[in-house]
Every structure is written in structure tokens, then in C-alpha cells.
Amino acid sequence: MLKKIRLLIIASILGLLALSLVQGYLINNSYKLKKDAFISETRRSISRIDDLAPSLDKMNDVWQDHFLNVIADYYIGKITKKVVLEKLNSTTDSLNNAYIKTYNKELLKKNIGYNLKFQKQVKKIILLDSVKNDTIFESKTKPSFRLLGDKFSIEDGHKVSSSLWMTDHNFQRIINGKENSITFDLQFQTEDRMNIEGWENIVLSRMTGLLLFSVFIFLLVFGLLYYSIKNLITQKKIADIKTDFVNNITHELKTPLATLTLATKMLKNKDIKLKPEIIENTVNTIERQNIRLQKLIDQVLNNSLGYQEIKLNKEVVNISDYLNMIVDDFQVSLDSKSIKIQKNININQEISIDKFYFTTAILNILENAVKYGKENLEINVSAKIDKYFILSILDNGIGIPKKEQPFLFDKFYRVGNREVHNVKGLGLGLYYTNEIVKAHEGIISVESEVDKGTNFTIQIPLK
Structure with a gap:
């Protein structure tokens, strides 16, 4: 029986571990789904702010026009790629504070309900040519950099959208003392990213009901198993104690009963009947064994009382x-x-x-x-x-x-x-x-x- 109880306990522990693993797997999957749904919901809410807000669109026109002129200087060899990027950074830095304030105002109109940061990253700048394209910057070979918006690392953000600015630009430049009209095609790729403050807590708060229900189910199963095993052990203990008690009381009763049986047989003996002193001793023996049996019965009855049943006479x-x-x-x-x-x-x-x-x-x-x-x-x-x-x-x-x-x-x-x-x-x-x-x-x-x-x-x- 004890071996079976041990096996039951081991099986219960393994079952609880399996239940924990399954619950953990399901909760983890639910967390990922909730996270993806939350990110997608936020992405949809802000995906078109930068394009549809007139004030932001004007700021974008300012740095784009300036950048086209910088590219024109690079095209005729007046500046290097490094200087192109430096001038781009200088222009956007001068606009950035105003850009962030304006963007936050537009964000408030969306009534999202949680703090959010936004940035525009440069991914690729390429001058297109029919003979050979000239890559000024590409994130595959160099780390992407922030064009506009708040500061936060790429790891802390989530992608909102990618945009590709394609333009063919005509400009006039004096080359070797002569004014020349030059045309170039430009490809400028950016990626919009967002950083949601405390997004993990927001996702977890949306899972509160599921988490509480999972904990409740686990505790319920654990409680039922614990109660069942404890009850089984208690029942085994009670059964063992009862068996032990029956064996003990049987052993205690055997001696006086055997003595009484022997004394009764002696009293039936004709020879014994003729000896009064033996009869008296036998009767005394019967009386002593009778008293012993009575004490055993009283011990079981009286000593089994609970303290609530004991009436004290102090x-x-x-x-x-x-x-x-x-x-x-x-x-x-x-x-x-x-x-x-x-x-x-x-x-x-x-x-x-x-x-x-x-x-x-x-x-x-x-x-x-x-x-x-x-x-x-x-x-x-x-x-x-x-x-x-x-x-x-x-x-x-x-x-x-x-x-x-x-x-x-x-x-x-x-x-x-x-x-x-x-x-x-x-x-x-x-x-x-x-x-x-x-x-x-x-x-x-x-x-x-x-x-x-x-x-x-x-x-x-x-x-």
C-alpha cells in the first residue's frame, strides 16, 4: 500500500509538472499573440501621422529641399559622402525639436492612452545612374542613423513602416566656367520606428484575466491532488491504527478469556467439586479475570472521550x-x-x-x-x-x-x-x-x- 502511495505521489508531481509546462507554453503563446496584436494596433494608429499632418509635411519639405542641393554638390564632386551625411544631420538636428513637439501634438489627437516615442531612421541613400549606381549610405554596411524624432535604440523600438522617396532632380551648376544643367535620380529610403513605454506591462495587464484563471486552475488542481493524497495517507494511517488496536485488544482479551474457559472446565470436573478450597480459588480466579475484562472495556470507553465530553468537577x-x-x-x-x-x-x-x-x-x-x-x-x-x-x-x-x-x-x-x-x-x-x-x-x-x-x-x- 505504501509503495502505491509513493507511486501516486510521484505520478501526481509529474502530472503537475506537465500541467505547468503546458500552461506555461499556452501563456507564452498568448503573450506573443497579445503583444503582436498590441503592436499592430499601435502601428495602425500612427502609421500615417507623418504623411498626413500638414505641419510635419512642411518640415519634411525643408530638409528634403536642402538635401537635394547637398546631393547636387556631391554629384559634381564638390563634397564627399561623409560631408553629405554631416550636412543632412545638421539640417535635421535644427528641425528636430520642433518636429518632436509637432509630432506629439498630432499624437495626442489620436488619444492612444499610453506614452509613445517616434523616430525616422535612414536606411539607404543611392544616386541612380544608367551606368552605375552610387550608394552614399546603406544600413547593410553601416548602422542606420536617426533622421528625425526621439532618441532610442533600435532594439527598444518596433518597426512602423518603411517609405521610399524617389525623385529626379534638375539643377544648374557652373562647371569649368560654364553653367550646365544636370539631372540625377535619387533614392532615399527611411524606416519609421516607435518605442512604447512600458509595453510589457500593458500587454500583461490585458492578460490579467487569463493569468488569474491559469493560476486558479493550477492551485485548484494542486489543492485537489494534495487533499486526495493527504486523505489517502490519513485513511491508511487510520486503517493501520484500527488494525493495530484490534490486534492489541484481541491479545489483551485472550488471556482472561482463556483463564475463564479453563476455570469453567475445572468447575465442571466432578473431582474438583469435592474440594471446596480449589472451588474457592477457581471462583476467585474467575472474579479477578472478570474484573480485568471490565477494566479493559472501561478503558476503551472512558479513555476514548474527547475533551469537549469531559465534565470537570474542579x-x-x-x-x-x-x-x-x-x-x-x-x-x-x-x-x-x-x-x-x-x-x-x-x-x-x-x-x-x-x-x-x-x-x-x-x-x-x-x-x-x-x-x-x-x-x-x-x-x-x-x-x-x-x-x-x-x-x-x-x-x-x-x-x-x-x-x-x-x-x-x-x-x-x-x-x-x-x-x-x-x-x-x-x-x-x-x-x-x-x-x-x-x-x-x-x-x-x-x-x-x-x-x-x-x-x-x-x-x-x-x-
């Missing part, structure tokens, strides 16, 4: 007198002289408790110390007052493993949880002790180490 007792009496009586009942009990309970103060129940709780702990003790067992009973009445019962017995300690006060639980124990018992003593302490609104705790001993501590309010 009375005020002197702590020192009460505890000394219990310990002294217990010590007198011990058969072994090798068990030593030390007391440190000199407290001249009173406390309100139910003497019958509280005495039962203390005796259960003392009896357990003796049952699970070892040679030269020493038990130390001490008490003190520190906001609470604190009773400590320490022994140097065999101790309790750490993994067993959380279950000590469970009903029918016995350390080791085996069907066969060296010590007789039903696993009800510590459970009942805990219920009695809780009925007194107190708490009981245990500290133990294997082969070093165990310390039970009871705390009861002073009222």
Missing part, C-alpha cells in the same frame, strides 16, 4: 501536597526497587483542577515512563509557577524518535505502530491525557531523544 488543591501524594502512592505501587523517582515540587500555592481526571493524566505519563523505561530508570517530577502551573515529568528511558513525536497524542497510536509490542497497551493513555489537559484549558508538550529519555510538560492556567 476543586482547589495545594499543589505541593497534591503532587507529593500522587508520586508517593505511585512509588509504593512499583514492584521494582531499581526505579528512582525524584521530586522537586515545593510550591505552597493552590490551583483549581478536577482531581480525578488530572490524577489520571499524571499517572498515565508516569506509567508510560515505567513501561518504556530501562534498567536503573530515573524519573524526575518537578513543578513551578510562571504565569501558568507548569508540571514536568522527565525520565532517562529509551526515548521517542523525532518522527513519532507528532503522533503521540493521537487516539490508538503506539510508538512504532507495529502489530506486536513488547509492552502491553491500547494506545489510549496519552490521547486521554491530552484530552484531560485540554479540558483544563492547558497544553501538553513532549521533548525526547532516543536512548536519552523523554520530558513531558503540562501547562495549566492558574484559575
Whole structure:
């Protein structure tokens, strides 16, 4: 059964991992789709601003006219390619602040609802010739540069559109003292890019419902698996405890029943009937075994009570007198002289408790110390007052493993949880002790180490 539970846990973990991977894949795909949809939506909103706004169009005409004249100087060899680009940058830089302000005004009219930056990048400048084209600039061999707009890196932006400016230009220039009319064709390619501030958060906010639903589904599945496995383990534990209890109670009942059976047979024997002293001994044996059976039944019935069902009849007792009496009586009942009990309970103060129940709780702990003790067992009973009445019962017995300690006060639980124990018992003593302490609104705790001993501590309010 334990092997099956382990396999179930492993399968559940693998299932959760698979579910997590599938959910992660679907969320990632949804994120990409939302991102693409958001970028496309923004791109459509601003794609024609630069072309349709009259004020921006005029600025574009200014730098284009100036640039054509610069190209004319380059065409006749008066300046180099480097100077062409420098003059282009100088012209657009002088217009850029006004361009950005105007562009932002046009952007406000679109009522987009989030911060956006825009720039126009130069991709290619080519002089066309029927013999051989002259490439002044091309982004394939050199990094593209900003023509107009805000500053941001290419990696931080998204492409809006590409535009190609084609023109044939006629100009007059004096060459070798003569005025000549020269024509050239120009190809000027640009790319519009945008930078959306916090676009990741915007996309994620649009996925809030999906993310919350995914987390809810994951937590629900995880919770159901955890509850199912925990419930299965609890049911197995209860089944094992019940089996253990049945085996223990059966073992406890066999001896008195066997004795009663034998005594009954003896009473039926004709020879025995003629011997009154044997009959009397047999009757006494039957009476003792009957009392033993009754005690077993009472132990099961009474010690199974929960603390809510325990009706306390409190009375005020002197702590020192009460505890000394219990310990002294217990010590007198011990058969072994090798068990030593030390007391440190000199407290001249009173406390309100139910003497019958509280005495039962203390005796259960003392009896357990003796049952699970070892040679030269020493038990130390001490008490003190520190906001609470604190009773400590320490022994140097065999101790309790750490993994067993959380279950000590469970009903029918016995350390080791085996069907066969060296010590007789039903696993009800510590459970009942805990219920009695809780009925007194107190708490009981245990500290133990294997082969070093165990310390039970009871705390009861002073009222």
C-alpha cells in the first residue's frame, strides 16, 4: 500500500509538472499573440501621422529641399559622402525639436492612452545612374542613423513602416566656367520606428484575466491532488491504527478469556467439586479475570472521550501536597526497587483542577515512563509557577524518535505502530491525557531523544 502511495505521489508531481509546462507554453503563446496584436494596433494608429499632418509635411519639405542641393554638390564632386551625411544631420538636428513637439501634438489627437516615442531612421541613400549606381549610405554596411524624432535604440523600438522617396532632380551648376544643367535620380529610403513605454506591462495587464484563471486552475488542481493524497495517507494511517488496536485488544482479551474457559472446565470436573478450597480459588480466579475484562472495556470507553465530553468537577488543591501524594502512592505501587523517582515540587500555592481526571493524566505519563523505561530508570517530577502551573515529568528511558513525536497524542497510536509490542497497551493513555489537559484549558508538550529519555510538560492556567 505504501509503495502505491509513493507511486501516486510521484505520478501526481509529474502530472503537475506537465500541467505547468503546458500552461506555461499556452501563456507564452498568448503573450506573443497579445503583444503582436498590441503592436499592430499601435502601428495602425500612427502609421500615417507623418504623411498626413500638414505641419510635419512642411518640415519634411525643408530638409528634403536642402538635401537635394547637398546631393547636387556631391554629384559634381564638390563634397564627399561623409560631408553629405554631416550636412543632412545638421539640417535635421535644427528641425528636430520642433518636429518632436509637432509630432506629439498630432499624437495626442489620436488619444492612444499610453506614452509613445517616434523616430525616422535612414536606411539607404543611392544616386541612380544608367551606368552605375552610387550608394552614399546603406544600413547593410553601416548602422542606420536617426533622421528625425526621439532618441532610442533600435532594439527598444518596433518597426512602423518603411517609405521610399524617389525623385529626379534638375539643377544648374557652373562647371569649368560654364553653367550646365544636370539631372540625377535619387533614392532615399527611411524606416519609421516607435518605442512604447512600458509595453510589457500593458500587454500583461490585458492578460490579467487569463493569468488569474491559469493560476486558479493550477492551485485548484494542486489543492485537489494534495487533499486526495493527504486523505489517502490519513485513511491508511487510520486503517493501520484500527488494525493495530484490534490486534492489541484481541491479545489483551485472550488471556482472561482463556483463564475463564479453563476455570469453567475445572468447575465442571466432578473431582474438583469435592474440594471446596480449589472451588474457592477457581471462583476467585474467575472474579479477578472478570474484573480485568471490565477494566479493559472501561478503558476503551472512558479513555476514548474527547475533551469537549469531559465534565470537570474542579476543586482547589495545594499543589505541593497534591503532587507529593500522587508520586508517593505511585512509588509504593512499583514492584521494582531499581526505579528512582525524584521530586522537586515545593510550591505552597493552590490551583483549581478536577482531581480525578488530572490524577489520571499524571499517572498515565508516569506509567508510560515505567513501561518504556530501562534498567536503573530515573524519573524526575518537578513543578513551578510562571504565569501558568507548569508540571514536568522527565525520565532517562529509551526515548521517542523525532518522527513519532507528532503522533503521540493521537487516539490508538503506539510508538512504532507495529502489530506486536513488547509492552502491553491500547494506545489510549496519552490521547486521554491530552484530552484531560485540554479540558483544563492547558497544553501538553513532549521533548525526547532516543536512548536519552523523554520530558513531558503540562501547562495549566492558574484559575
